[in-house]
Amino acid sequence: MQVEACTKSHTVHAFGRYLQYTIIAILSVMLVAPFVAAEEIHNKSEHEFHRHHAALIVGNTQNDxxxxxxxxxxxxxxxxNRWVGLGGLVEYAxxxxxxxxxxxxxxxxxxxNWILKVAGGTEIHKAHDDHDEDKRERGWIVRTGxxxxxxxxxxxTIAPEFNVDFSEHETLFVYGIGIGFGF
Structure with missing residues (x-):
């Protein structure tokens, strides 16, 4: 009975943290949107940009x-369009x-040349509650950068970048350099 209550409490706490991170990400996008829209209206000329961009990123991950x-x-x-894109990310720390x-x-x-990123995804990592190095768990993650x-x-292109990953167990800081190609 006590174990079940502890598990429910942990699940509710984890959901609360993810909800908090999602709200922060949405508010960040909402804060930036008026500036983007104002620039779009002010600058009607069509800017040239590549529809596709791929990059190799090398850096460091650290916790607090x-x-x-x-x-x-x-x-x-x-x-x-010229101010928003959608993509995919695979990264190993x-x-x-x-x-x-x-x-x-x-x-x-x-x-x-500024880029703001908000990403949702999954992270596969070693289990936190087990001493077995080969045991893995999967958890949700929110990245802002x-x-x-x-x-x-x-x-x-070459791009220095800074990201913060919010997960159930920890907050990670990821910084590095991306070398990319637009096509």
Whole structure:
């Protein structure tokens, strides 16, 4: 009986945290939308951009403690219009984490080369309550992030980026460099 109550309490607490992160992500998008719309109205000329963009991302993942690990991933964006895109993200964090992230990001381009990201997805990681290194669990994750894309020659870009991942067990900070290609 007591174990069942503890499990229900943990589930309610986890749902509350995910609801909180989702509200933060939605409010962030709502705060940016008026600026994007104002720029769109002010600047009627059609800007040239690539509909597709793929990038290799290399960086570091760390928590608020002393754990960190090399992160490597790929992302893809399909630009719906000049200020919003939708895509996919696969990222692996090694070192102390050994996490695999699979997410669907919404890319918002509020001004020139700035990119804001909000993504929902799943994370596969080692079990927190077991000492067995091979045991894995899956959990939901919400990622928010910001990047600035510097255009290079022949459709190439380089973008420093900073992301915060919110999950049931921890908050992670992911920062790195993305090298991308627009087509």
């Amino acid at each position: 403690g002393n754990e960190n690990g090399l992160s490597i991933g790929v992302d893809y964006e399909y630009r719906i 090694g070192g102390d984490f050994k996490h695999l992230l699979l997410a669907v990001p919404l890319f918002i381009h509020p001004h020139k 910001v990047a600035y894309q510097f255009p290079l020659a022949d459709n190439w």
